[in-house]
Amino acid sequence: MASLEIYYTFIVCLFCFSQTTLAVDNRKFPAGFKFGVATASYQIEGGWDEDGKGENIWDHLTHVSPDLINHQSNGDISCDSYHKYKTDVALLKELGVDFYRFSLSWSRILPTGYIDGGINEPGVAYYENILDLLEENGIEPMITLYHWDLPQPLHENVGGWLNETTVDIFANYARLAFDLFGDRVKYWVTFNEPLSICQQGYETGGKAPAISDNPGVDLYICGHMVLKSHAAAYHIYDKEYKPKQKGKISIVINTNWAEPGSDDAKDVEAAERTLQFRFGWFANPIVHGNYPQVMIDRIGNRSVQEGFTQSRLPQFTDEEVESIKGTYDYIGLNHYSTSLIKWREDIEIGEPSSSKDMSVQESIDFSWETSASYWLFVVPWGMRKISKWVKDTYNNPEIIITENGYSDAGGILDDDRRINYIREYLSSLLEAIYDDEVNVTGYTAWSLMDNFEWFRGYAEKFGLYSVNFTDPERPRTPKASVDYYKSILTTRCLVEECTE
Ligand code: NOJ
Numbered sequence: 001m002a003s004l005e006i007y008y009t010f011i012v013c014l015f016c017f018s019q020t021t022l023a024v025d026n027r028k029f030p031a032g033f034k035f036g037v038a039t040a041s042y043q044i045e046g047g048w049d050e051d052g053k054g055e056n057i058w059d060h061l062t063h064v065s066p067d068l069i070n071h072q073s074n075g076d077i078s079c080d081s082y083h084k085y086k087t088d089v090a091l092l093k094e095l096g097v098d099f100y101r102f103s104l105s106w107s108r109i110l111p112t113g114y115i116d117g118g119i120n121e122p123g124v125a126y127y128e129n130i131l132d133l134l135e136e137n138g139i140e141p142m143i144t145l146y147h148w149d150l151p152q153p154l155h156e157n158v159g160g161w162l163n164e165t166t167v168d169i170f171a172n173y174a175r176l177a178f179d180l181f182g183d184r185v186k187y188w189v190t191f192n193e194p195l196s197i198c199q200q201g202y203e204t205g206g207k208a209p210a211i212s213d214n215p216g217v218d219l220y221i222c223g224h225m226v227l228k229s230h231a232a233a234y235h236i237y238d239k240e241y242k243p244k245q246k247g248k249i250s251i252v253i254n255t256n257w258a259e260p261g262s263d264d265a266k267d268v269e270a271a272e273r274t275l276q277f278r279f280g281w282f283a284n285p286i287v288h289g290n291y292p293q294v295m296i297d298r299i300g301n302r303s304v305q306e307g308f309t310q311s312r313l314p315q316f317t318d319e320e321v322e323s324i325k326g327t328y329d330y331i332g333l334n335h336y337s338t339s340l341i342k343w344r345e346d347i348e349i350g351e352p353s354s355s356k357d358m359s360v361q362e363s364i365d366f367s368w369e370t371s372a373s374y375w376l377f378v379v380p381w382g383m384r385k386i387s388k389w390v391k392d393t394y395n396n397p398e399i400i401i402t403e404n405g406y407s408d409a410g411g412i413l414d415d416d417r418r419i420n421y422i423r424e425y426l427s428s429l430l431e432a433i434y435d436d437e438v439n440v441t442g443y444t445a446w447s448l449m450d451n452f453e454w455f456r457g458y459a460e461k462f463g464l465y466s467v468n469f470t471d472p473e474r475p476r477t478p479k480a481s482v483d484y485y486k487s488i489l490t491t492r493c494l495v496e497e498c499t500e
Helices: 057-064 081-095 121-136 152-158 165-184 194-204 218-245 265-288 293-306 318-324 354-358 381-393 416-434 480-491
Strands: 034-038 099-103 140-146 187-192 248-254 257-260 331-334 338-343 360-363 399-403 440-446 465-467 476-478
Touching: 034 140, 034 480, 057 152, 081 121, 081 476, 081 480, 099 187, 099 440, 121 140, 121 165, 140 165, 152 165, 165 218, 187 194, 187 218, 187 399, 194 218, 194 248, 194 265, 218 248, 218 265, 218 318, 248 265, 248 399, 257 265, 257 381, 265 293, 265 338, 265 354, 265 360, 265 381, 293 354, 331 381, 338 381, 381 399, 381 416, 416 440, 416 480, 476 480
Parallel strands: 034 099, 034 440, 099 140, 140 187, 187 248, 248 331, 257 338, 331 399, 399 440
Antiparallel strands: 338 360, 465 476
C-alpha cells in the first residue's frame, strides 16, 4: 500500500450511512449514449522489447526493482495483446461496444521518445492494424496518448515530467499520433489520470518512476508540466487537425466522490477542498485557466511558513493561463469509489507533502462493500454526486465516464459482484442524466480483460474477460459480466423492460 498516505487518517466512521439496496433505474439511456470498454498499453500489450520497441519507465522499474510489484510480476508478456489483438477485437465485437478506449505505447512508436530518434514502423503498423480492424467491425476508437508509460530515455536524460523540455517532446509525439492515426480517430485523450501520474509517480512512489525524495514539490512540478503538455497537444490538434478530422480531444481526470462526514459546515468545506485538490488541480486550469484558489492559498501559505522563497505550487504566466483555459472538448472522468471526509486542523509545519497541504481526515463507511483493491469500495450513489458536482463546478461540460469498474481477486467467472457494481453505478448515472440533467454522453467499463494492475501485478482483476496468465496462449474466457454488459449494450436498459 505504498500510496496510502500516513496523513490520511482513516477514522472509525462516526456518521455511517445505512446500506440500502438501490432500486435499479428503469429508464433507457438517451439516444446516442455510447458504451465502451478500456485498456492501456503497458497493462495488456506485452511484447515489451519486440520489433524495435524502446524501454519505458514501467519496463525499467519492473526489471530493476521487481520487489516493488506483487509476485515480482511485470508487463513483459501480460495479455500478449501485441500478438493477440485480433482476438481482442473479436471480443469487442462479441460485446457489442460502441467504442474501445486504448492507449498508445509511446516507446513502441518512438523508441527513444524523441522524433529525431526515429519512428518504429512495426509499432506504427501495430496500431494501424488495430484501427483497421476496429473500423471493419464498426467500433469507434478512443485513443489515450499517455497512460503512464514514459519512454525511459526521457526520464533518464531530462527527468521526465519534472523538466519543461518534456512539454515539447510530448507535443511532437502527439502531433505524430494525430498525423498517423487522426483520420480514423474521433476521440483523443492526452493524459490518463494526471493525479496518479504526479502524486504516485513523484511523491508517494506508488507508480513509476517511483520518485519520492522531494515530497510536496515534485508532484506539483509534474502537474504543471503535464498541464502544459496537455494544452500544447490540444492546440496542435485544434488548429492543425480538428478542422479536417473533426474529432474531440481532452484529458481524463480521476477522483473518488468526497462525501462530507457530517452536515457540519467545516466537514462540507473539507470535502469540497478534497475535490479541488484532486479533480480541480487539473480541471480548474483547463476550464478556468488556473489552479483552484484553495490550492494556491494553502500551498502558498504553507510554503512561506516552511521557508520556501516561493510557493511550491508553480505559477502559470498570464499567457499560459490564456493558453490552458478552454483546452477540453469534453471532460473525461474516471470514477470508482467514494471517501468520507471530515475537517481536521492544519497539520503542523514540517517536511512538506501534498496531503499536509490538503489536511483532511479521510475514512470510509465500514458497511460499504469491499473489492480486491484496498481503495475501492462499492458506493454507487457517488457516481451521481460526482457527475453533478462536475456539472455544477465546470459550467455543464460534456462528460464521458472514461473508466469505472470492480476488482476481484480470483478471476471468478461467476462475477455477480461486478454485475451488481456495473448495474448500480449505471443506475446512479441515469439519475444524474435524467434527474440532475448532467450531460454525460458515454460510459467506459474498466476493463476489457484482466491485466497488469500496476504494483498489484495480476492479483487484482478488473476484466469482463478472464485471462489465464499461466498459459502461454493467454486464453480469454468470458465472465458472467460479459453477458450482462452485452445485454445493456443491446437494450440500452438496466432492467428487463425499460420505460421509453
Ligand atoms: C485507473 C487506471 O487508469 C487504470 O490503469 C487502472 O488499472 C484502473 N484505474 C484500476 O486501478
